[in-house]
Amino acid sequence: MSINEIEAKARELRQLQALIEEAQAEAETIKDAIKAAMGDSESIQAGEYKITWKAVTSSRIDTTALKKALPDVAERFTKETTTRRFCVA
Template sequence: MSRNELVAKIEALNEWESVIEEAKAEADALRDAIKAEMLERETEELTAGQYIVRWTSVISNRFDTTAFKKVMPDVYKAYTKAVSSRRFSISA
């Protein structure tokens, strides 16, 4: 791939990522509007035509690694492992 082709691909990628961000922002705004309507109606379930929208509270239990690390640093270290990954980034 030539340098010009690579630059063109990077620029196209930047444009598509911008479109994606705008679409996500629009989707978030629509989601927030639906949630606001549900709050106004004080409901966790709403039927609109063929759709059923649910916005429910969920309780989940998560392990507090920060607190565990403070209380039992040796055990934390014994069960911690290094993981390798690759990160893709483009900067101007």
């Protein structure tokens, strides 16, 4: 693929990413409106759609506190990974 073709693909990608961002922002606005209408309800039926908005509790390890309290344990269980990040600037 030539540099001109890559440039055209990068331009097309940026345009598509902008459309995706717009659509995601619009979707968030719609979600917020539905949540506001639901108030404190966890579930509603809207025609064919069942909409739920429930609290979810999860547990996570506070790695900063673990490194302070037990640095040797934190180091033993820390796994380093390498990935390639793709970015069009």
